[in-house]
Amino acid sequence: MTRKRNRILYGIMIITVIIMGLASRKMVNILPNFFNIYLGDALWALMIFIAFGFIFREIQTKIIALIGISFCYLIELSQLYHANWIDNIRQTTFGALVLGAVFSWNDLLAYAIGIGVGVLIEGLWWKN
Secondary structure (H helix, E strand, O other): OOOOOOHHHHHHHHHHHHHHHHHHHHOOOOOOHHHHHHHHHHHHHHHHHHHHHHHOOOOOHHHHHHHHHHHHHHHHHHOOOOOHHHHHHHOOHHHHHHHOOOOOHHHHHHHHHHHHHHHHHHHHHHHO
């Protein structure tokens, strides 16, 4: 039996995670410093996982996770590349949110956690 993801539900989840990610940047005085540093990255990866689930409705969760983590890692690795054209994009708000600016090994762990949360949520959803 092939399960299809509900695009309306996944669209709502994408918007919710984006709002949570943007809100996390506004709560720097409320959240512990550890969360301030990594929560946004984990939520970004979770949003990527959900977005790929939205696009590829019938692909297995583990494949979505692999695509998602690969995408996140490639974006992070792209931060090692600096040329005027891409650095100009990174200086915009949208470019900074999507491409980031500074490579960090720690971000790779945050992405794995975000993708892992997505896999866990989806696994629990299918179980019910």
